[in-house]
Amino acid sequence: MILLVGCTEKENMQPEGNWDLSAPSLMAPSAGDKIDLIQEFPEETIDFEWTAAINSAGYDVTYQIVVVSDTASDTMTPLLKVLSDDNGKALTGSITYQELDQALSAQCIAAGSEVNVKVGVVASSMERQVEDLVEISVVRFKNEVVPTQLFITGTATEAGNDRANAIPFKRLPTADGSASNVFEVYTKLSVEGTFLFLDNNTENAAHYGLTDEKIMKCGSEITVDEEKVYRVKVDFDNGTYELRDFSEIELFGAPPSDSGDWVGLAFTYQGLGVYSTVGEFKQTGNFLLRKTNTWENIFKHVNGTSNNMILEEDKDAQGVEVADMYFGDATGEYTITVDLSATAYTYTLEKTIVPPVGPETLFFIPSVGDAVEMIKDGNKFSLPQHVALQASETFKLNSQADGLGTYYSLNGAIGQTDQPSGDNVMGDVELVEGESDITIAIDQAYQLTVDFDNSQVKWQFYNLKMFHWSDWDAREEISMTYQHPFTYVINGASLTAGNDSKFISPWDLEFGAYTAPESTDDITAMAGTTTNKAKVDTDETKTVENFKFITVDGTYNVELVLQPNLVHGNYTITQ
Template sequence: MIKKYINVVLFLFLAFAVGCATKSNMQPEGEWTLSEAELVSPDADATIELDEIFTTESIDFEWKPSVNSADYIIKYAVVLVSDTATSYENPLIEVESNNNGKDITASITHEEIDLALAQACYPKDQVAKVKWGVKAMSLSVVAFSSQPINIKRFSFDPIPNNLYLIGTATEVGNNLAQGIPLKAFKDAEGKMTFFETITQLTKDETYEFVSRLEEPALHYGGENGSIALCGAEITATEDGVFRVGVDLVSNTIKLEKINHLGIVGTPIEGEWSGDVALPYLGNGLFQDTVELLQTGGFVLRIDGDWGRMYKQTPGTTSLLFEPYADAVGLAKEDLQNENVGNYIVSADFLGTSYSYSFEKVEVDIPTPNPIVAPESLFLIPNDGSGAVELVKDNNVFTSNYLALQAAVKYTLNSAADGSGTSYSLLGNIGETEDDPNGDNVYGAPYFKEEAGDISVIRDQAYMLTIDFDAPTVQWQYYNIKLFHWDDNGGWDDRKELPMTYVHPYTFTLENTDLSAGFDSKFFSPWDVEFGVSDAAGSTDDATATTGTTTNKTFVEEGVNVSNFKFTSTDGTYTVSLEITNDYTVGNYTVTQ
């Protein structure tokens, strides 16, 4: 029994080995042959005109199968090669046959073929004389057959989605893989035909533009301000940093030398009459540390020229060259700054970035020693509105909520006329790394006994607590939301609608949809909760669209503060709340 079992196993093993010898291509390659495929369609010397309207239509290729004398697996690929080519090496395009290379058919779209011909510099709207062929492949053996074919290109050249700058004149040299990416801009119709970058060029050296960081790629060159597919490399005529613009509709290239890129506008000294330069650091980056004096709008201006400015796509930090935006009808707006202090300002023109940014310069400030508290302390605005005296309690001075403005500078002084001891902040009021739109926002920069202006980052109603032992200026403000909900089980589906602070002491909500009969209250959880008081003598009215309101936080024990029901119909409303400087009561209006 055992002997019979062993014989069966040996028989199966030998059968398996014989099978492997014929199917796993173990036979030496010199002992079998592979025939060339017989080409069927398209016919030799056929002429095909590519369809530039229906570009996804295909040319179908067909052939008779090759024969492997050892019956090994054969795979196929279709290639297009030049009419002088004698092999399949360096094809214009190569596509695996259908069914993962197993079938004797393949299809290539008209668009793919036109791109391949354009990359090989066959002229548009002309007949390209090429060959189509089939590679039959088995192990490392390739059998190649080809025949001539004539293909008429589209009447236009393809416009690539990407464009890169290379050459000995550039910052990356002739290294194709390291090409400098250009930013592609969409025109008003959404077409990307204009490319731009800012880079450094070297005189008497050459450069060109390519569509890919590897071959095959479209290559662009030219001369005298024109650019052409397969044109000659361009020679740089001078050293410097340039704005390079390429328009593939008008086939033009424009170089604008940049001697100076400057910040002009509200945040800097001199504002719109000033100009703070950002040095070019290479790789498309302009950057420097800048003292930002206030928030507000600004532009980046080239060489002091108001006709050569960068603004931004609205609501973004994406830079947009104003002359181009005007020419193609793109929306734009001034760049925006919300910072005060020393910041690293960057304008990055590399590739798709094309953006600006701010990075706070971190300064390690040691804890100052306590300061001797004066007998009195005043916050003095420079707009002439009058000094505000703070209330002293030992070495701490406090204020009510003060309506401070970003456009006004302030000083701290022990005398109302500014003739006493001065104090300045090592920071700014309202400056925070937390969300400035949070419910309860606060900070506590150090201060010192030294004259200096105090800046406010944003308009708000601030309470100040100035502690001479710390020594810090603690500031705090509230943001208020209108809560709006259906009191019949709708609290979880409530609307929390942020209101906008408007100087002085006012919060507004404009053009907002509200529902009839819903409950409402003005809320900054949980310190501020304006509603309807039932205290004796209160004038609060839950259904009135104009009236008074009371902060629940400050009512006496036994007094209830309920919600408003001031929306009698569904509609779009504007809501306004004006608070007192101690946040105890307020006045509101609700209008449709």
């Protein structure tokens, strides 16, 4: 049974010196107990129970189970600590055999040996702690457990001596897919310093080093004679480690060649198992990765994957089929990245995007309709007004109206956004040189700007609402649905007689009734013309007033059709 301490934290805390915290009393385990950790039952638990610690001011108390050495005078540097049940609130808790064995193993206590430790509970309330500890004896597992993960740390490593930054190994699979006891990592090691292996990246991790030329728990620190990028391979089945030079690798194959011969393209090591290079791919064809100018350390593509790679010599041990890597895309400059960090073992190719040069003229060529010349402003081109685009149609960009000039395309779709219902929706898409249809994500009335300085096409559209109110602060903002082309509708809106109304996209669009002499707008008409306040001159003699077309409470349908320049439009209000 779990017992909880029910305390309510007070709003106005007393100064720390004005309250007391009584110590808990450990009920189990008892002083002198002997616990034999059985390796075959690693998840078996050692259960703890204690009486409550009481804060005299009623503040909350939390608990941790701790294990410290038998010579420890306090609990500041525990071998193991865990919160009690119920996230530290309960008077019970437990630790597993495996947790305790690993903690003792990290202290270099030999497998199968018996050791005395202190165990107990620490109660905490605000800045104060009290504890109750007893001494027990523990017999460790008979055999050391092979770690399930491995890290490299030390002053000779890329990550330094901070264990929190230790670099993870990859645990290699076997041919049947299970985990082997072999680990490897690709990393640079320095002659200035030493390194060790850890079973986790915390301060309480068990470490492995050299003992009589074998990798053993609590072994000595390791050094290298030359600074290089190494593949460090640790085999716990036989207690060995291997350092193989991987300072130089190259892409070797047809793509970098302008003839039928295979040629090499050298990589530069970037750190933490990552290599990269930039090179010109002149033709399609096969390639592989290898140690520069040799037939050693050959990497090939893992069949059945998109871009995984493996040392060819390891394919049988890991049960995979391999083939040459293949390049079949457009020729040009590519950045090739090889990632041999623990979670990757991949190769990627990214084409260098050459920013297109702005032409003297640019035309918007829709799949349906006539070409439209865009307005040039420096190295930017914009449509003269909004254009209604549909997802079912496409368009192209060309420096000539007949499409015989330079084509430009996009790496993405116009109108692609996670927030299509905003008032003023905008985005941009990368602009590249080349012919392809430009697609539309959603039907809308768009403004397009082609920006050659930043190699992007900027797009924008408005969503409209019908504002309906008698009290502005309590106004209704009724969203209108866009319909192709340039049409915004509301179906079944409850409207109130005498209320003011306008069609608004705050605050670039504000359609109402223009009072200029030449205007045909009518404040009370149920159908007619409307004008955008933001696009016309207003003064004391002419302004854009609110509509008052609703004279009877009821349910209405509203349709607003705008002109492409967004200056004028027509509307109808029907029941």
